[in-house]
Amino acid sequence: MSFKLKSVILGVAVLSVLPLTVWAQQTGYPGGADYPFGTPASKADIEAWDKDVRPDGMGLPAGSGSYKAGAQIYAEQCASCHGAKLEGVRDQNLPQGGGPALIGGRGTLNTPKFKQTVESYWPYASTLFDYITRAMPYTAPGSLKPDEVYALTEFILAEGNIVPKTAVMDAKSLPKVQMPNKDGFYPDNRPYPVKRYD
Amino acid sequence: MDDNPIGEAVAEADVERALEQAQEKCEAVFRPGPRQTNEQSDCDCKEGMFPQGKLGTSSRRAFLRSGGLLTAAAAIVPVKALAQDASGDAPWSMPGRIAKSDYGTRASFEKVARLASFGGTSSLTPLQASTGIITPSGLHFERHHNGVPTIDSAQHRLIIHGMVDKPMKYSVEDLKRFPSTSRILFVECSGNSNAASRSASQKTAQEAHGLTSTSEWTGVKLSTLLAQVGIKDGAAWVLAEGSDGAMLSRSVPIDKMLDDAMVAYAQNGEAIRPENGYPMRLILPGWEGNINVKWLRRLKIGDKPFMTREETSKYTDLITLTGKARQFSWVMEAKSLITFPSGDMRLPGKGFYEITGLAWSGRAPIERVEVTTDGGRTWHLASLQEPVLPKAHVRFRFPWHWDGSEAILESRATDQTGYVQPTKAFLTATEGVGPTYHYNGIQSWKVAADGSVSNVLQA
Numbered sequence: 001m002s003f004k005l006k007s008v009i010l011g012v013a014v015l016s017v018l019p020l021t022v023w024a025q026q027t028g029y030p031g032g033a034d035y036p037f038g039t040p041a042s043k044a045d046i047e048a049w050d051k052d053v054r055p056d057g058m059g060l061p062a063g064s065g066s067y068k069a070g071a072q073i074y075a076e077q078c079a080s081c082h083g084a085k086l087e088g089v090r091d092q093n094l095p096q097g098g099g100p101a102l103i104g105g106r107g108t109l110n111t112p113k114f115k116q117t118v119e120s121y122w123p124y125a126s127t128l129f130d131y132i133t134r135a136m137p138y139t140a141p142g143s144l145k146p147d148e149v150y151a152l153t154e155f156i157l158a159e160g161n162i163v164p165k166t167a168v169m170d171a172k173s174l175p176k177v178q179m180p181n182k183d184g185f186y187p188d189n190r191p192y193p194v195k196r197y198d
Numbered sequence: 199m200d201d202n203p204i205g206e207a208v209a210e211a212d213v214e215r216a217l218e219q220a221q222e223k224c225e226a227v228f229r230p231g232p233r234q235t236n237e238q239s240d241c242d243c244k245e246g247m248f249p250q251g252k253l254g255t256s257s258r259r260a261f262l263r264s265g266g267l268l269t270a271a272a273a274i275v276p277v278k279a280l281a282q283d284a285s286g287d288a289p290w291s292m293p294g295r296i297a298k299s300d301y302g303t304r305a306s307f308e309k310v311a312r313l314a315s316f317g318g319t320s321s322l323t324p325l326q327a328s329t330g331i332i333t334p335s336g337l338h339f340e341r342h343h344n345g346v347p348t349i350d351s352a353q354h355r356l357i358i359h360g361m362v363d364k365p366m367k368y369s370v371e372d373l374k375r376f377p378s379t380s381r382i383l384f385v386e387c388s389g390n391s392n393a394a395s396r397s398a399s400q401k402t403a404q405e406a407h408g409l410t411s412t413s414e415w416t417g418v419k420l421s422t423l424l425a426q427v428g429i430k431d432g433a434a435w436v437l438a439e440g441s442d443g444a445m446l447s448r449s450v451p452i453d454k455m456l457d458d459a460m461v462a463y464a465q466n467g468e469a470i471r472p473e474n475g476y477p478m479r480l481i482l483p484g485w486e487g488n489i490n491v492k493w494l495r496r497l498k499i500g501d502k503p504f505m506t507r508e509e510t511s512k513y514t515d516l517i518t519l520t521g522k523a524r525q526f527s528w529v530m531e532a533k534s535l536i537t538f539p540s541g542d543m544r545l546p547g548k549g550f551y552e553i554t555g556l557a558w559s560g561r562a563p564i565e566r567v568e569v570t571t572d573g574g575r576t577w578h579l580a581s582l583q584e585p586v587l588p589k590a591h592v593r594f595r596f597p598w599h600w601d602g603s604e605a606i607l608e609s610r611a612t613d614q615t616g617y618v619q620p621t622k623a624f625l626t627a628t629e630g631v632g633p634t635y636h637y638n639g640i641q642s643w644k645v646a647a648d649g650s651v652s653n654v655l656q657a
Binding site: 029031032033035037038039040041045046049050052054055056095096097109110111112114116118121122123124126127130131134135138141142184185186187188189190191192 | 316343365369372375376425439444495500511516526527528561
């Protein structure tokens, strides 16, 4: 076969394949990563919302807080719903009828009078920081600064006899806090073997 | 022949009487004062099957109070026309309201409603009045941790970031350009039936089990979205965060996200209702309601669970027998419930009744539902309404001829894994008396000889 003939055959082959390829791109679902919708999220977009904190400390911001500072913020912004002694409040005039107790209940989890609180039940101190940052105070969530949240975390944990009142809470110390019920959880073990009835 | 035939034979006299009543009724509408008290005795109806209380009742009094006749007809027809002529036609057999183009509403006589909890953090679906499998959006249960936010969908954004190659931001309009998917799915709060695990003090199916509903959800598959951002090696968990006041967040394993998760923007053919996550929410078929994060604004890909408050302090299942708690118990196990007859109804007399109810499982399609009318001594296969959809409510039915003596009605569901809905006794023996999430014990309704139906604990 001459070179020329080969090129002609190749040319025809290429031409006959080309339109097919084009056609294939124009119908059906592109699939994969080929949907050019939405806009890239900027660093600023992400930073504005990226406030979650993990047990290993990932996400903890700069700052620190003491028991004394925490006690004051607590009295001003939390006690009305959670009680001066962190014992919880039941009052129909408050949102949700008041806030739950934050301390107490150690040793009750295996009894019919179980009482689940930050002190008795929560496995990680990071959850306290994370939750207060995002969700409390109930009527103004997201309004507290990192220093204030560190202070509140220290105050609540100290009232629950988990850390000393002299401790200072920051990105280094918080992940080291050992919660009393840290080993109280296990992954889902269902379904139970349930008897078939036939 | 049954003693309690359905409907009534028509006699001349009935027509006469209906005519008179219609006249009275119309007068009552217009005449204030003592005359209205007559309405109380004006009940030859079959409403006895339904609760006497505020739920699901549509007495004639309510019917008149609602002003249905007035608003529908009075504007167009003179009062005289309402007061009947000799033709024997009902007062509504006359020119009706002409077409309107705005959003439709149900008949003014229909009063079935959700029931809000103390504190307003939830409202319950009126399951006792349910038919078929779809819950109307306006009756879908709600549960929220700091109220229902008012979100402008034009300004709402979903950000996907973390262990990804290309962090992205999506508006509702962006999501609508993606290939869409629709599924009919139940959503059930894992705290549903919690109180029923300990007592029979909840009177109705709604009060005892109303935190479950079924909708058609439409949106974009998470696998499609994750393909856009590109997940990095080692990614294992996704934090899903809502934009409500509670900023509710949960950790979801990436396998579930890639399997059948979707970001939904529509419910039953229209935008999701505000209380159910407008303008977008996460849908994780078969998994506890709480993790189907509503008002979704952020998905962060990571390598470990984030251990948020809703997967530590809450939505973990303390087993009081051991003092230890089950965590990451997402699947809603097989469960069923007789919705008719059910608590707080009254059967008018012995005879034929179609027992009906709902069954669902978050693990596998429902394989069968059995019904007992003698408290579990004998079980009968119920028929399942097609289509039997996986991870959706399934409607079951069983024909029953009530002989007028006391009866205990129960149903139990089996899914295709072979899992059988357990008894309360079984669950108490395995878990103790906990702050029960995921309670799926068999529900018993007692029909007393006088036809009244009540919630009872299993023997």
